[in-house]
Amino acid sequence: MKPYRELTKEELVQLKTELETKYKEAQAKGLHLDMSRGKPSADQLDLSMPMLDVLNSQSDLKDATGLDCRNYGVLDGLKEAKELLAGMTGVSADNVIVYGNASLNIMYDTVARAMMHGILGHTPWCKLDKVKFLCPVPGYDRHFAITESFGIEMINIPMTVTGPDMDRVEELVNNDPAVKGIWCVPKYSNPQGITYSDETVRRFANLKPAAEDFRIFWDNAYCVHHLYDDRQDEIPEILSECAKAGNPDMVFEFCSTSKISFPGSGISCIATSENNIKDIKKQMTIQTIGHDKLNQLRHVRFFKDIDGIKAHMRKHAVILRPKFEAVLDTLDRELGGLEIGTWVRPNGGYFISFEAMEGCAKAIVAKCKEAGVVMTGAGATYPYHNDPKDSNIRIAPSFPTTEDLAAAADLFVLCVKLVSVEKLLETK
Amino acid sequence: MKPYRELTKEELVQLKTELETKYKEAQAKGLHLDMSRGKPSADQLDLSMPMLDVLNSQSDLKDATGLDCRNYGVLDGLKEAKELLAGMTGVSADNVIVYGNASLNIMYDTVARAMMHGILGHTPWCKLDKVKFLCPVPGYDRHFAITESFGIEMINIPMTVTGPDMDRVEELVNNDPAVKGIWCVPKYSNPQGITYSDETVRRFANLKPAAEDFRIFWDNAYCVHHLYDDRQDEIPEILSECAKAGNPDMVFEFCSTSKISFPGSGISCIATSENNIKDIKKQMTIQTIGHDKLNQLRHVRFFKDIDGIKAHMRKHAVILRPKFEAVLDTLDRELGGLEIGTWVRPNGGYFISFEAMEGCAKAIVAKCKEAGVVMTGAGATYPYHNDPKDSNIRIAPSFPTTEDLAAAADLFVLCVKLVSVEKLLETK
Incomplete structure (x- = not known):
């Protein structure tokens, strides 16, 4: 033509x-x-209907440790639910906190906590004159809505076929202490379906942020959402890459089963360093007694492990x-x-x-x-x-x-x- | 003796x-x-085991409007779930937003929202030099932990056999604009099991707060938790009492099924005025796409209505x-x-x-x-x-x-x- x-x-x-x-x-x-x-x-959705039979009135509703999952408790999730979600992103279960039905809610709460309470003892962002986030574009509208709702200034970063323009990211993150975060969908990005190259991921891990409380918001929403058996994109595991690069605390990673089991009735998690987990739990223990453990058990018993999910x-x-x-x-x-x-x-x-x-x-x-x-x-x-x-x-x-x-x-x-x-x- | x-x-x-x-x-x-x-x-907990059979792989998972509850959507809860929870506190379903598994989480988020975004256009509490909450004592430790975590000054109010000392409450609320809230467990209070008298409830409804964004945090945690068939405490419905008194927006009421079905796997709600609901939804739509509708459906189909809960x-x-x-x-x-x-x-x-x-x-x-x-x-x-x-x-x-x-x-x-x-x- x-x-x-x-x-x-x-x-x-x-x-x-x-x-x-x-x-x-x-x-x-x-x-x-x-x-x-x-x-x-x-x-x-029909694919997940058998999940609704997994727990019934005859089920043993104890977890692997013998805990009655019907009652209060377990702030950070069942061990086996941590393992299931850890398997999706390739992290250790020790780096995982299991949340409720949606990773969007975790991302919102994570920004809100940084605003109100600060990260690892740093000044709460709401006390600063200016907070900026980098936003690879085009990107996910609900990410941008979160940062906009908190009055955070958003700076467009052009996407390339290998991920965000890393020259621009490095220039801004490494020099401007007001830059506190960046929104990333590293695999099959929303909306372009671009997967970050290994080099892009490693350049992320090797950032030298001007702000000690700069964090990468790594929304691994499509980590197992391949369309083909023979063409599957993979990315280096970001937590260990950051640890290797001397930036162990620099990432908050998010994932969920929303587009695996039932959207709105799935389970979700944040994966991050031990330091960050301790910091998050301090606030989380005020906010909740714990998330829905029966739904965690339902997911674990239905999928069993990462192979079941695949x-x-x-x-x-x-x-x-x-x-x-x-x-x-x-x-x-x-x-x-x-x-x-x-x-x-x-x-x-x-x-x-x-x-x-x-x-x-x-x-x-x-x-x-x-x-x-x-x-x-x-x-x-x-x-x-x-x-x-x-x-x-x-x-x-x-x-x-x-x-x-x-x-x-x-x-x-x-x-x-x-x-x-x-x-x-x-x-x- | x-x-x-x-x-x-x-x-x-x-x-x-x-x-x-x-x-x-x-x-x-x-x-x-x-x-x-x-x-x-x-x-x-055994009493609620049959609830786990209510939804299974053969169930029709549409709500009364024909909506597929397995998918995304419905920010504020299924109509029938609103009705179920509204029945517990005697309010209209239009005054209800259904949330996730715990009212504690709603209370935290409600205080957090007031801190960060303010209430109905008023100055966010985090921008004020001083924010105070009244705390009837003895009271619920997790209430106090929320306000403490946000640096809100807490003032003890002695409990009497008819509820909080209302002379003291009126004196403080009606004269000090820094007083923005009060924690209440109006029925079978934690820990004393005291139920507020009708007069106490009406004095609450008729407060003349110095702060326009003063709110009563009305934690109706034990609204249907009677021990006897023939000795059941009841309280006037607070939303309508406040409306009658010209204070339609003054209450946030909370309740949940935590101690009815399964703690941690129940459903919960906030009940409040139309104005407040609009205000809450503006922030909520940024925070989440919606809560677990399958669990809402599970509760509705198991309990059917307030008589089922009773x-x-x-x-x-x-x-x-x-x-x-x-x-x-x-x-x-x-x-x-x-x-x-x-x-x-x-x-x-x-x-x-x-x-x-x-x-x-x-x-x-x-x-x-x-x-x-x-x-x-x-x-x-x-x-x-x-x-x-x-x-x-x-x-x-x-x-x-x-x-x-x-x-x-x-x-x-x-x-x-x-x-x-x-x-x-x-x-x-």
Whole structure:
């Protein structure tokens, strides 16, 4: 296909007329499709239904130590639940605190604790004139919402195919003591599906932060969320890399079973150094007596260990793979060579990221909506909902059926073409 | 029995010798008993085992609106879960936000939110020079731990048989704008088992706080935790009382199923005005996508409604009643008339409170411990662990067997007698 920018004004005008006709036809179909959030489909949730039989009225509800999991207690989680979650990220169970149903809640509480109580004896962030966080972009909207809600200044860091631009990260972290954190999704990043290279991870571990209480918020949300058996991304284990580099306390890692068992009814954890764990527990013991141990036991008995989780995730992949491919194949087929957008073919995760021509993202999302297909709001992948180039669109292919997805993807590429043609005509 | 204070020095010395002999005999038994925490016993937990069969792999996991409870969403809880918890406190379901597994966590988060973000647009408490909370004493140690952890100054308010000393409460709340809150357990208070009188509740509702963001933290932890069928304490519903008095936003009420179903695996809620709910949700939507809806569904389908909860609580009462009576009967029989301590016979709740002679509580608890019976640490029922008279001891009779309790209670009264005799001898 010929790149659109090489078309003459007359060719573009004619193309626009054709595309508008197609768009009207599409609108007439009265679609009602949602590609906005990374929600598992009902098929995927069905995979975990047997988990609900694991604990019943006849079950022995004692953990490995003989503790009655039905009663109060155990602030930091059952040993076996720690081991299960530790296996997902490759850390030691001693580095894990098991929390409740969502890692988002842990991340919020971790920032809130730093604000109110400080980290390892350092000044609480709320007492400082300025606190800054680095935000690789495009990124996860709910991360940015947390830091925004605490009045933390967010600084965009461009993503590259190997992760955040580490020159920029090093420059800021190593020189500005107001930089207290960075949001990272190191594997199958949200939304691009990019996995940090080994070098990127090691450069993270070897940062020399100007602020002693600088922390990497390492949201390993998609650590076992591969789409293929033969193409699986892996990253070096960050806690041990940091320890090796003399920065043992520099990372808070987060993960959960939200997209493994049931979103909202899973278990989650923070993994971090012994020092940080002691510091966290001091506050945590005031906040709670302990999280839901029966649900921890339910997960442990259903999955047994990391191999059980991996086997389960292969079943998820069987459902997810055709959906990703339906969208990606449509993008390749319909937009390949037109030079009106770029995208990455991820090996895992929950999203496809589409980079439209500058100034087109909002218009594309609006056009999709007018024809009945809801996308994540343009700008959502940037701090303050402000995508300076107005070009990034997050596509979430997991929830609709493959058939619906194909229809939604067809509409999406149509809208991309139409908006791009309109954009190009502006300057002809 | 003759009051100890009327005994002569010689009589006291002889009594001391006799008691010391008995104490040595008791020590020789090598007891290992725990009356320190308000934990349900295994028998009580067994009552809720059928709840684990309610959801299984064959269940329809949609709520009344058809929503798939296995997936993300529903920030403030399922409608039917709101109704269940609303029924416990007599409020409308519209006034309820359902949270996770523990009301303690909601209380912590509620104070934390006021500290960081302020209440209804008022200055965040962390920006103020001084924030004070009123603490009816004796009270619940974990309440005091929350306010202490945020550096909030705590002021003791004496409890009376009708609730906190309301003259003192009114004087402080209505005149000092630094007073931002008060901790209350209005029904079967922890530890005294006192239920606030209707007049006390109405005086609360009619406060005229100097601070517009003053809030009553109304921890209705024992709202359905009666010990008897024919002696059940009730209190006026505080939200509507406050609304009537022109203070619709003045209360945060908390309750949970922790001591109804499984502690740590229950559901919990905050009940408050529409304005406060809007304010809370603004922050909550940053903190979480939603709490465990499957566990909400499990509770709703097991209990069905407030009548189901009441029927279930009668089964708890059958188990708890003899334990309370074993302790209370021992206190009556062994200490009645000696004038070395006072106690109240509660109609519900989880504790018995013993008021020893001034300066004796720590010594009694220590003596118990040396003979193998662990009590809640003396002082724990006061802010900063400081009981100015060193006289209050909290007894938690729920966890041990009735047989063990009888042995523990025997030892307790022996220690009370011995320490009291020693105290009286100091001044003879």
